[in-house]
Amino acid sequence: MQFATTLGGSFSIIVGRDKWISQMRENVRKYGFADKLASFRSLGLGVLDFHADPALTVKRMREGIQKAVKEDKAEVIILGCSMEFGFFEELQVEFGVPVIDVMLASFKHAEFLVGIKQKMNWFTSKGLTFASPLRKKSGNGISL
Secondary structure, eight states: OHHHHHHOSOEEEEESOGGGHHHHHHHHHHTTOGGGEEEEEEOSOOHHHHHHSHHHHHHHHHHHHHHHHHTSOOSEEEEOSOOOTTHHHHHHHHHSSOEEEHHHHHHHHHHHHHHHHHHHOOOOOOSSTTOOOOOOBOTTSOBO
16 A cells, blocks of 8 residues: 555555455555545455456456546555466556556565665664563573
8 A cells, every 4th residue: 555655646456355345444544545545346256266267357357447447546556365476567558557466565565675774774663663572581581
């Protein structure tokens, strides 16, 4: 979602099944991106269904993206379900909007964090929110 909001003013998330939307919507709200969410679009397929009929999966994916872009005015699409690696590139060309593969985005984000640690010595603050747990000494002198 962070990448999506730097690439466009609104985003839609493509999900496998309707049942996942309420939990994902809560995550969108919790992470502060609710005002940028254009929509959720469901494929009506479970994870195992994605590979059972690849042609149906691709058809529904394209239909969901088209509706998200045309009807919901999404400027960026997030593939919230597992798809084939690299498929996002084909969809970007077809629909003319950035399409984020969440698996690849996670790796790129990790690379970015490692890079800024190495080059800039920027790191995760341990001041409050991400402070390490307090270490306690046990009776035998071992820290827990």
